[in-house]
Amino acid sequence: MDQILDHRQIADEMEIFVLDAEVGAGLPLWLPNGSAIREALERYMKELEQKGGYQRVHSPHIAKAALYQRSGHLAKFGNEMFPPIELPSGEEKMYLRPMNCPHHHKIFAAKMRSYRDLPIRLAEYGQVYRFENSGALRGLSRVRSLCQNDAHIYVQPEKAFEEILKVLNLHEQVYRDLGLVDHHYRLSLHDPSQFHLYQGQKSDWRVAEDFLKKALQHLNLKFVEVAGEAAFYGPKIDVQMEMAGDREESVASLQLDICSAENFQLSYRDGAGNDVRPWVIHRAPLGSHERFVALLLEKFQGRLPLWLAPVQLAILPMPGAREEDNKRHAEHLADQARAVGARVSLDLSSGSLNKRMRFVRRFRPGFIVVVGEKECDSSEIVVRGRDSEKIISLKDWKCFFRESLAGPVQS
Template sequence: MKVLFNDGHVGECPEELELRVLRHSAAHIMAQAVKRLYPDAHFAYGPATDEGFYYDIDIGDRTLSDEDLPAVEAEMQKIVGENLPFKVSSLLRTEAVRLMQERGEKYKAEHISDLPEDAVITFYQQGEYIDMCVGPHLTYTKALKSFKLTAVSGAYWKNNRENKMLTRLNGVAFRTKEELAEYERQAEEAKARDHRRIGKEMKLFMTDDLVGKGLPMFLPKGYAVWQQLEAYIKEKERMLGYQHVMTPCVGTVGLYETSGHWAHYKENMFPVMEVEDEKFVLRPMNCPHHMMIYANQRHSYRDLPLRIGEIAHDFRFEPSGTLKGIERGRHFCQNDAHLFVTPDQIRDEVGRVVDLIFDVYKDFGITDYRCVLSLRDPEDKVKYYQDDEMWTHAESALRAVLTELGVQFSEEIGEAAFYGPKLDVNVKPAVGAEYTLSTCQLDFCLPERFHLKYTDRDGTEKTPVVLHRAILGSLDRFMAYLIEETKGAFPVWLAPVQIKVLPVSEKSLDYAGKVYEELRRAHLRVELDERNEKIGYKIRSARQDDKVPYMVIIGEKESEEGKISVRDRATDRTATCLLESFVEKVREEIRNHR
């Protein structure tokens, strides 16, 4: 594929850059189409990404929606058909600012003004549209053969919520129509698995803008799943010596100034609340509270390791364009814990955390994951707590422990927490990009900032080391992951409704009611379908819509014989048995998390 480089020459594009060039050129063509349709539009950033491309646009008081995408896409197709050549030129910064101001591109002018005074700005132009860009680009618009606009979202100018919210148009571009067709197939699969759609259909959770964007509410069936996850992980932790606590959802600004979060994280926190001359914020994480619990009493080396766990409610101000059901919200509940250890306990405690992660993954059948040692970027003087000696020690210690434990891992610069390196376990879901599910972070920083101490064997005071760890991550996000992996067909121990009793007719309703009561007294999550519908409809509804693991079918024969017929969702087979044996079978599955 031939491309136009920013020095004006045309050459072959390296294969690894082809998609990026296609997508970046598509962003320019999309901007040109938008400008033709909406002449008053102003453009901010419009890069290619690993997934496609987007452009952030200010269209004044107008609001675009997904319904507007076909018109923009049609105009893009028209521009492609015009086969406009891409041309490249360059200007000094002052001249470049003047050009953008003359064209009414206030965001581009501001962006150029942020660049060094001696910067030379390159521009690419196709037809009447001109845009600042480092390139390279296609040589002609007709070379863009396969693209699709996918969604409308929102984004703040310069990613700063104090700035104006812009409209973000998203799209994808590929080399061939076959690649686009495969993308669309995967998109349909993602739609079928989307936890937001399934959650609504199964009545698991809801959101409402009157409550607030990114603030999901769990309905009875969804909360039943949530409670099972909470009980499951708490029991695992109790068996390993964790002690569970409950701490407030708010803290003073001073608490986060002490921890360092105020300097490194306040842009992601909700605004300050002032009450009786005190300043409070909704907490974005729980470690400062747990530091204070440790500091509440004196500790000896004999007390360590001290493992404090909490299913904690946290709040983060995520941009509205990034919100996604219960996968990413402004309120969520972390499966959080902090382990206070001596330096010589680090290896064993990290090992126990790693074992717990893999034990949980085995229970849930999670096999597609990879481990990452996340390190700081030493050049980033803003994101990370500045203590080179501490960082060198912490990163070397965690690397050595993981190596000794035989954990296979890669290393990624710039992904550490602001206070220390971490092990991230990234899962690959059935659809979409991988993301971090579990983490274990090594922290020498916060114990120092909170002046935490323990009395060592020799009577001297030492500072403990803290392991921050989350196994399920947030229960909300983990539940979203499970919904999309299973398409809502939870295993019996997690299912919001484990059994549905389906009477064939009114004649078997009395016996069906007795079976329902027996199952309920056995502490199973059961529903009785008393609707005056045909049994085939009831079975399809229970299996396909409610995704119930077991359907107990009660007809005249079952009523007369005092038995039940059980239809298994997994096999779609029906077998007759005694109620007592069925109850024991289900209980065994629940006990084994099968």
């Protein structure tokens, strides 16, 4: 078996991100190739979420201390947050946000809600900041700034089961589409002997935990049960991805929050005209871009599914007597492939073909095309895929890339 490379080495070869001492530890700068992966994932997820009835929102990366006092973050996770930003002239200090939830709760609270409007699903690719110990930082998998595939779903408590089924189905579809079949779920429940550590009513906890367990069983999903690992505001389900070398990585967490609505005074009007607290589902099937891209790079050893590959097609014109003709033809082929959305690397530098071939392979392209005299005079092109070669006629060139590079079909 080939050696399994760490995501940092693969990312370095593929030019995914860099860290810079003057920017700061744990604050990755995403390079064009890394950004291409992020954007392909976002496009895919936004389309799925749109079909699932989610609405997109945007919110600032900072907020006043009062928000995190209300949410409980300052009391419970204050030491994992960046120190406050002090403002002049007696203004209240502000914090970089460690989570998106409080901002989304405020969006829910911004208008009157009726039970007929629920569930309300607010989604955001939200940037959050965590003051991780510098010794714990590691490539993209442990960082101080991360962008979450976040959403909060406000639901009537009695309808939460149905919604959890939908959320779990969404998780399953995403992992299936990405070819991440080796995973299981971990159902984290409260510890009944330590009930004082949790917020909320015992009866609500029983119902919420039952919903999560029944949903996992209903969908026949593989899961283990762990007592004492629940969040203080509700039980949760973690997604555990099985990695090389018997390792397991937590990529996502789905929480059924039975307490935040009380803290934030969130309510909706029920059919009888009473104001009722909703339950909130926190979910992020792809976790954060940072950890998820690290996981994908390791899982596929850089050979990402074609629709995610940062370089989908690499074109190398041959040196030699007709170098200029080769370059012109290569440019034409590149333009045609770009016209149907392909991410193309066109290497117009001089130098030996072998050397340039070795260089471009670091990016794990989906296809490589060499353009020489023969190709310039022919109506066909040899396309080298990762495992096999194909001869494509020029008239099918665009169509070939349009079809091979299409993302998962969501119909």
